Amino acid sequence: MGQKVNPKGLRLGIIYNWNSRWFFSDKKKYKENLISDLKIRETLMNKLSYASVTQIDIERAINKITLIIYSVKPGMIIGKGGKGLEEIKKHIEPFLKKTEKDKKFKIDIKIEQVKKPYLNAYYVAQGIAEKLVKNLPHRSVVHSVMNKVIESGAKGIKVQLGGRIAGAEISRREKYFQGTIPTSTIREEIDFAHYPALTKSGYVGVKVWICK
Numbered sequence: 001m002g003q004k005v006n007p008k009g010l011r012l013g014i015i016y017n018w019n020s021r022w023f024f025s026d027k028k029k030y031k032e033n034l035i036s037d038l039k040i041r042e043t044l045m046n047k048l049s050y051a052s053v054t055q056i057d058i059e060r061a062i063n064k065i066t067l068i069i070y071s072v073k074p075g076m077i078i079g080k081g082g083k084g085l086e087e088i089k090k091h092i093e094p095f096l097k098k099t100e101k102d103k104k105f106k107i108d109i110k111i112e113q114v115k116k117p118y119l120n121a122y123y124v125a126q127g128i129a130e131k132l133v134k135n136l137p138h139r140s141v142v143h144s145v146m147n148k149v150i151e152s153g154a155k156g157i158k159v160q161l162g163g164r165i166a167g168a169e170i171s172r173r174e175k176y177f178q179g180t181i182p183t184s185t186i187r188e189e190i191d192f193a194h195y196p197a198l199t200k201s202g203y204v205g206v207k208v209w210i211c212k
Contacts (some may be wrong), residue, residue, distance in 0.1 A: 007183055007192040007209060015189050019169075022060040036095045041191065044069070047091065054114055054122040065096065066108045072123060074111040085109050118152040123191035125208040128174040129158065129197035132204055138165055138174075146178045155211040156180040163204035171202075181211050 008016050020037050033136045041056050041179040044067075052072035067088070071077055077084050090109050096105070124145055131141045142159050149157045156179025164171050182188050189212040197204045 003183060007190040011186055011190070014186055019055065020058045020060075022140060023062070039069075039095050039193070040092050043091065043095075046125045048077055048088075051124070052114075052123060053077075054117075054120045064106045066093075066110065068110045068112060070112045070114050072114045072120075074113045076113055084123075086113075098128065116152050118148045119154055119191070119210060119212055121191040121208040121210045122195070124149060124157075124210065125193045125195035125206045128208070129195045129206045132161075132197040132206070133199055135199070142176050146176060149210060150178055152178065153212075157211070158209040160207040161204055162207075164199070164201040165204060167199070167201040179211065181209050183209065 012018065019041075020034075020148070022033060037058050040058065044056055045053055047145070048069070051074070053069060053149055054072065055070040057068040057070075059068070069077065077088075079085075092107070096107070105153075114120055114123065126139055128145055131137055136159060146157050146159065156177070158178075158181045159176045160173060162171070162173045165174060181190065183190060191210045191212060192208070194207045196204060197206055
């Protein structure tokens with residue numbers, strides 16, 4: 001079971017909370033809110049990639065939406081005098097105008113710092129993918145990152161690469177383990193993320209499991 005189901009989805013409501021948390025009485029808006037949440041999350045992850053954003057939580061109330069952005073470098077997002085936050089508000093307003101017609105609607109943005117980035121699976125997967133794009137040797141990249149994760153206090157890490165690794169003619173999968181990863185044990189806090197690396201020979205998928 002643990003190998004086939006998303007580790008975070010398996011632990012939703014037990015260890016992890018939902019990334020989108022809403023309170024509204026009109027169920028007809030569910031589809032519109034879902035689409036706008038996906039678009040907001042996708043555009044901000046691309047726009048704020050320079051600040052190593054790992055997660056974006058969206059909370060919706062009746063006349064208010066709150067964005068909680070988890071970043072390794074929060075100062076780069078905030079900017080001087082909070083100019084960065086104002087830019088983010090202007091950037092996401094087009095996605096809200098289609099669904100929110102109330103003039104009193106407020107947008108609140110909170111920036112949370114990721115204190116131990118090497119215990120965050122998304123940050124680790126993104127780091128491996130960026131180095132694979134630069135054509136660095138994949139085995140040394142993965143082993144160096146795994147050592148940093150274990151040094152940060154993790155119980156274990158598993159990394160899987162899939163695709164035309166190192167420009168090979170035939171795609172394959174490679175798995176690397178260090179420590180323990182009990183994926184079927186629900187009480188264990190397993191962080192999971194996948195990230196695509198667009199190399200010269202095509203996409204290489206990077207999957208990372210971290211047991212905190």
